[in-house]
Amino acid sequence: MLAAYGALLSLVAAIGLVLTMVTGEFAAGVARPGFWLLAGLAVLADARAFIATGRRGRPVLICPSLCFTFAILLCWGLGPAIAVQAIAAGVVAWRMRYPPTRAVLMAAQFAVASTAAFGVLAFGSDDLLRTINASDAARDVVSVVGAAAVWLVTYQLLRALAGLTTRGRTTAQVLRPVPSYELLFIAALLLLAPVLAATAYISIAFVPLIFVPLYAVEHMARLASERDLMARRDPLTNLANRSGLAAAFNRLRPNGSDAAHDAPGLAMLLVDLNRFKYVNDALGHEVGDRLLIAVGQRLRSALTADATAARLGGDEFAVVAPATTEADARGLAEAITDAMSTPVVLDGLQVDITGSIGIALAPTDGEDFATVMRHADVAMYLAKQRGWPIQTYRAEDDHNSPERLALLTDFRHALETGEGKVALHYQPQVDLPSGRVVGFEALLRWEHPTQGPIPPYELLRIAEHTPVMRMITQRVIDEVIAQQARWLAAGVSLRTSLNVSIRDLHGEEIVDQITKRLAEYRVPADLIQVEITESALTADLAQLRATIDRIAAAGVAISLDDFGTGYSSLQHLRRLPLSEIKIDRSFVAGIAHNADDAVIVRSTVDLARALGLRVVAEGVENRYTARLLTEAGCDVAQGYLYAPAMPGDAVIAWLGRHPTPA
Known part of the structure; x- marks a missing residue:
């Protein structure tokens, strides 16, 4: 299809050339010495045609000969311009090693665009370079500028049509905007042509000087091309960005x-x-x-x-x-x-x-x-x-669906404005040998205005790697320590654990906030315990160690949560200032019927005891599991067997009404 298009275009160009030769216009043009000078310079200019890398990674070719052939069009008519441009196209094709058909197609596109521009020039004076009065001069300027615009538009349309006839090219690819530097360079070449034509009319000795502004225009276009390319390239590897x-x-x-x-x-x-x-x-x-x-x-x-x-x-x-x-x-x-x-x-x-x-x-x-x-x-x-x-x-x-992101947005709004039902509930932790309540764990609760209660694991999973996680931690620290102060005023002195994320351990803000709130509410540091998940230790421990050490130095205990699920090294248990480890509920739930889980629990308890650490079992749902944990030597348990998590204001009343089962 591209071959047929090229043949048709070439036929149209050939007809235009023949007509100009028949009318004698061609012979009149080639008889002028200025014509031969401009023709020679056009061929010489295309010997180093401007080549840039286009947005598709293919070379973009812009021929400087356009400036000279458009000047020939203004001075001596269509036929000489078409002939010179055809020779220049052949030089470009030879230099770029294009097949002859590509050279013919280029020459034909230039010829048809020049024919369209020549039609616009008919609205100007018969001799553009011999202006009689101001009105003729204004008309000539408009016709020349209009001819340049028509040439540019026609040429781009012909290129687009050629692209549509190329196999494998889609309409969207063909109609993608042309780089701005390419359009500006072609427009500059066309508008330099009248200056060149006037120079040639005055004296051909001044014509070679056109190479100075021509070089400047080409240099600016080349810089724009390189800038356009670098905007899509990684400077280090030269890969795309x-x-x-x-x-x-x-x-x-x-x-x-x-x-x-x-x-x-x-x-x-x-x-x-x-x-x-x-x-x-x-x-x-x-x-x-x-x-x-x-x-x-x-x-x-x-x-x-x-x-x-x-x-x-x-x-x-x-x-x-x-x-x-x-x-x-x-x-x-x-x-x-x-x-x-x-x-x-x-x-x-x-x-x-x-x-x-x-x-x-x-x-x-x-x-x-x-x-x-x-x-x-x-x-x-x-x-x-x-x-x-x-x-x-x-x-x-994928835990980042639009629905989950919308949920995160609503939660952020609830934290910032206080309009949502964001609260902390506290689940009791019971000493297994005595059945005595020894502490609580603070658990986040949120009731969405339309979706109802949101499971905490769902909320934390989508907030974990976002700034919202830090907002959650700040809210939890403030509320837990404030709640501890209220309990102390009521005569209740029990340790409370709060959870922090790995993001919180990468800076010292959490330490400063905890110590500031403890001093503000006059709460002893040993009543607060910070829980970090074992999976956090699979990250770069060296970056977290300083923060963990500062928390421990402030008198706040450190608990390792979800033990057994994070694949951390046993060295972490020895090197970190831990007070307790919490056995994940997935192992606790299987202790009654799964021999492997029972072995894991007993081994964890033995290891913790050897290191002087307290062991807490999560998710204790029945007395049989509690008894097996007691026999295994576990220290503390929490779960629905004892009580679900409750609001802080309900803790004191619950302690008075619900004796803990042994």
Whole structure:
């Protein structure tokens, strides 16, 4: 189809050229010495045509000869301009190693655009360079500017039509906006032509001076092209950046329902390097940058020509590639893993490269770039949590659905305004040998205005990695210590545990807040206990240790929650200033009927006793479980056997009315 289009365009251009030759216009033009000078300069200018990298990664070619051929059009008519432009197109094709058909198509496009512009020039004077009066001059300026505009519009339309006739190109791809620097450069060449024509009319000796402004215009266009390219490139690895990745995604799956429906499937792969921070800390950022460059090179080597690799920042990379099935995407991920399996040698050291790869597919996991990227991000973080090299997105693993995000927004609003029913309830903790209440655990409760009570685990799961988690912790600290002060005033002195997240342990604000509130309410520090989850210790313990030590130094006890679920090292139990460990309810619930759970519970109790730690069992629902825990040597229990969590104001009355069962 493109060949037929080129043939038709060439026929139209040839007819225009023949007509100008028949009328004698061509012979009149070529008889002038100025014509030959401009023609020679046009061919010479195209010997170094301006080449930039377009948004699709393909070279964008702009021919400086346009300035000279448009001047010839103004001075000597259409025929000479078409002839010179055809020769210049041949020079460009030879330089760029284009096939002859491409040269013919270029020449034909220029010829038809010039013919359209020549038609507009008919509204000006018969001789543009011999202006009689001011009105003629104004009319000539308007006609020349109009001719340049028509040339530019016609040429862009012809390029778009050529794109539509190219197999595999969609309408959205063809109609994507042309880079601004390209349009400005072409417009500058066209508007320099009248200056060149007037210069040639006065004296051809001044014509070569046009190369100075021509070079300046080309230099500015080149800088704009490079700036446009750098806006889509990562300067360190020379891979695409997020903008370049989005452009690659949109090329493969253009906007619009029809275009997206016809587009092939694609895979988005997010690659996050493991333990990259240790390389930076141990060897320095310069070595870390060299490692990132090596990763970028290996990433490129693992991809086919139709795939795009990008660095999103830090040690996070991404790939967009055509993929019809999940198996295709996994095959690409495995190729990337294989490419990075060989250690990189940096300063004589062999550095192993491993990464976690999350995969999302379009259109299965989303139609637009933002959605597919977010789903790949969810899969990547899940891979890191599970210690797997590759993880494909599953909707059931996504805890960040729009509904959950809306829930988080409502909860934030409730915390900030106090309009929602956000409260703390307190669940008793009972000494197993004596049956005496020894403390409480503060548990968050929220009743949504329309959805009713929201399960705490659901709320904390979506808030864990957001600033809302810090708001929750601040609220809990303030309310627990204030409640302790009220209990002390009523004669009740029992320890209360409150939960904090890993985010809270990365700074010293939590320590300052606890000590400030303890002093403000005059609450002894030993009545407050901070619970940290065991999973937090799988992070960089060195960053958390300082905060944990400061909390303990303030006299506040530290409890390790959910013990047995976080895969932490036993060294943590020895190195951290812990007072107790809490056995996760999943093990407690199975102690009565699962021999493995019973062994885990007894082993945990023995280990804790050897280290001088108190043991608390969560989720005790019946007396039989309580008896087995007592026999195993467990110290404290909490659960519905004793009481559900209750508001703080109800604790004193409950202590008086409900003796604790032994």
